[in-house]
Amino acid sequence: MSISSRRVRAIVRKELRDFRRNRNLTVSMAIIPVLFCVQPLVAVFTLDPAASITLRHQHVLLYMLGIPALVPSFVAAYSVVGERQQGTLEPVLTTPIRREELLLGKALAALLPSLAVAYLVYGLFLACVELFAAPVVASALIRLPDLLAQLFFTPLLAGWSIWLAILISTRSNDIRVAQQFALLASLPSIAVTTLVGLNVIKVSLVACLVAATALLLLNRIGWRLASAMFDRERLIVGTKG
Amino acid sequence: MRGRGVARLGIGSGSAYMVSDVGLFGRGDRSRRPVESDAKGLDHEGSAGRLDAGSLPLPADSLVDSPVAAGGSPGAPALSASGLSKRFGDRVAFRDVSFDIGYGEVFGFLGPNGAGKTTTVRTLGTLITPTSGSATVAGIPLTPESGVDIRRRISIMPESPGLYLRLSVLENLECFAELYDTPDPTDRIDRALRAVNLVDRAGDACGALSKGLRQRVALARALLSDPEILFLDEPTAGLDPVAARAVHELIAALSRSRVTIFLTTHRLEEAERLCDRVAILNTTLRTIGRPAELRDQLFTRTLTVKTLAPLNDPGRFFDGLPAVDGWRQDGPVGYVLAISDAAVAAPAVTRALVTAGADVLSIGESQHSLEDVYLELIDENQTVRGG
Numbered sequence A: 001m002s003i004s005s006r007r008v009r010a011i012v013r014k015e016l017r018d019f020r021r022n023r024n025l026t027v028s029m030a031i032i033p034v035l036f037c038v039q040p041l042v043a044v045f046t047l048d049p050a051a052s053i054t055l056r057h058q059h060v061l062l063y064m065l066g067i068p069a070l071v072p073s074f075v076a077a078y079s080v081v082g083e084r085q086q087g088t089l090e091p092v093l094t095t096p097i098r099r100e101e102l103l104l105g106k107a108l109a110a111l112l113p114s115l116a117v118a119y120l121v122y123g124l125f126l127a128c129v130e131l132f133a134a135p136v137v138a139s140a141l142i143r144l145p146d147l148l149a150q151l152f153f154t155p156l157l158a159g160w161s162i163w164l165a166i167l168i169s170t171r172s173n174d175i176r177v178a179q180q181f182a183l184l185a186s187l188p189s190i191a192v193t194t195l196v197g198l199n200v201i202k203v204s205l206v207a208c209l210v211a212a213t214a215l216l217l218l219n220r221i222g223w224r225l226a227s228a229m230f231d232r233e234r235l236i237v238g239t240k241g
Numbered sequence B: 001m002r003g004r005g006v007a008r009l010g011i012g013s014g015s016a017y018m019v020s021d022v023g024l025f026g027r028g029d030r031s032r033r034p035v036e037s038d039a040k041g042l043d044h045e046g047s048a049g050r051l052d053a054g055s056l057p058l059p060a061d062s063l064v065d066s067p068v069a070a071g072g073s074p075g076a077p078a079l080s081a082s083g084l085s086k087r088f089g090d091r092v093a094f095r096d097v098s099f100d101i102g103y104g105e106v107f108g109f110l111g112p113n114g115a116g117k118t119t120t121v122r123t124l125g126t127l128i129t130p131t132s133g134s135a136t137v138a139g140i141p142l143t144p145e146s147g148v149d150i151r152r153r154i155s156i157m158p159e160s161p162g163l164y165l166r167l168s169v170l171e172n173l174e175c176f177a178e179l180y181d182t183p184d185p186t187d188r189i190d191r192a193l194r195a196v197n198l199v200d201r202a203g204d205a206c207g208a209l210s211k212g213l214r215q216r217v218a219l220a221r222a223l224l225s226d227p228e229i230l231f232l233d234e235p236t237a238g239l240d241p242v243a244a245r246a247v248h249e250l251i252a253a254l255s256r257s258r259v260t261i262f263l264t265t266h267r268l269e270e271a272e273r274l275c276d277r278v279a280i281l282n283t284t285l286r287t288i289g290r291p292a293e294l295r296d297q298l299f300t301r302t303l304t305v306k307t308l309a310p311l312n313d314p315g316r317f318f319d320g321l322p323a324v325d326g327w328r329q330d331g332p333v334g335y336v337l338a339i340s341d342a343a344v345a346a347p348a349v350t351r352a353l354v355t356a357g358a359d360v361l362s363i364g365e366s367q368h369s370l371e372d373v374y375l376e377l378i379d380e381n382q383t384v385r386g387g
Helices: A006-019 A021-045 A049-057 A066-088 A089-093 A101-132 A133-142 A146-170 A173-199 A205-229 A232-237 B117-124 B144-154 B168-181 B185-195 B211-223 B242-258 B268-274 B291-298 B312-317 B342-355 B370-380
Strands: B077-087 B093-102 B106-110 B132-137 B154-156 B229-233 B260-264 B279-283 B283-288 B302-307 B324-329 B332-340 B361-365
Touching: A006 A021, A006 A101, A006 B168, A021 A066, A021 A101, A049 B229, A066 A089, A066 A101, A066 A146, A066 A173, A089 A232, A101 A146, A101 B260, A101 B342, A133 B117, A133 B185, A146 A173, A146 A205, A232 B229, B077 B117, B093 B106, B093 B117, B093 B154, B093 B229, B093 B279, B093 B283, B106 B117, B106 B268, B117 B132, B117 B229, B117 B260, B144 B154, B154 B168, B154 B211, B154 B361, B154 B370, B168 B185, B168 B211, B211 B229, B211 B242, B242 B260, B242 B268, B268 B370, B279 B370, B283 B291, B283 B370, B291 B370, B302 B342, B312 B324, B324 B342, B332 B342
Parallel strands: B106 B260, B106 B279, B154 B229, B229 B260
Antiparallel strands: B077 B093, B077 B132, B279 B283, B302 B332, B302 B361, B324 B332
């Protein structure tokens, strides 16, 4: 099976145009990351510089990996069931597009703004720490391995959340239900990143590599699984013959 | 590359107009194909009531690009169904539907709400899988594996336009041109917009358009892919009479450029005017044939005569006249004659009455409409097979 990049691009472009004009979506995508920033910023600015040594053994930055785990789930959960409820799914399915192409386009469209939001928030957080926190705190917090982990795990975690949400969206009949389930489905990822951030789960290079490989595989499986669960007939007529 | 032309007709602000003397999507040299009959005797010239080519402001020659339709061999039907059925659990959507539709034919698919028309379109459009039976669409057998190939050759305009309301008309069409892998999408979109007379609204958000305008955008979208078979589900629903008329002319022009049109509609006068043949579906196929043939099969042809004064012994006038099979009185000065051929019976009746000195007020053949056929078949649960 060949994937048409042209058709995938068409879906991505359409989705991004739609997102840009959906003010509610933009606001909801912006609020969640801001909420995620509050706790670490408060912790950093209230920390006694003398105690900053403890930060060197923690991974506070990784706590913020909850952003890519959570942000795209709302958009991705809407992607199929939303189009279905608006009546726009049927015309798309009458074109030569394959379900794999449609879902890949939907996933990429959810991924791109989520990555942009996540990296922007990381950048703002780091800039705040660098500029306003005590230098000893900043140097204890901002470490290259954590930055690299944040850089690489952000798309992987976002991707996994997206595929879970799309999977839920293909089987749901209601947008709100899909979004609530997608939120629930992203909680385990958020729990893991939080526990890592709080140093409850100890991380190592090997653990990171294993986790990254597993997430990569899960993303691939998620795409295939969502495609397999995407039933044109059920989505159009609401029942299966 | 397939190539057929589509008439450059405008829809909307006035009557249909020609944009230029080349086909909408036409490329290269075009020549009018002779009308062919397929193996099942389908010729594709219009029936008596159908919009004829002469009513269009452009020559038929400009609409045909390629001498052979891409999907099937010459003479093969564009669309064929054999014993096609679809069931959702215990509910039968449609059952044992069989027909053959030739290239360039306008085929009307009529039936009451819930008759299975849209489900049939969705099935032939590879959106849902038939429970049993077989079909060939654009020369390709309908199988789960052939969906993409079939969808490349067809276009479906659903009853609900299904536009992205936050996107502009142009952005909607751009998206679908890409999904259809349309070569030179800018040009194609421009032509489609001109065909439905929406060039000046291209930048408007679809959410700001009226229902009728959205319908026209959906029609433009269906034209983007240069389809061999165009499924139109209630294409004139929500359109004003002028716009509906222009859609009719666009359909006629598409047909002349050998695009097969599968039209579902509740507007029986629309079907009668546009369609070469019609099928009436009410879960099962009740009839299929040319509207005139169906009328002839279902209804006795009659001649209605009115005179100034009652005739003395009407049987003396009507019995034995050529092509007159019988008669009955209809009021004091009215007579209804069962006839076999109006062209023979009407002059004979007129001559007989005038010769006898009767004052004739009117004489004319009673016309049954497709609506009569439809109501007869739907109500009486009859089945008639036409040509």
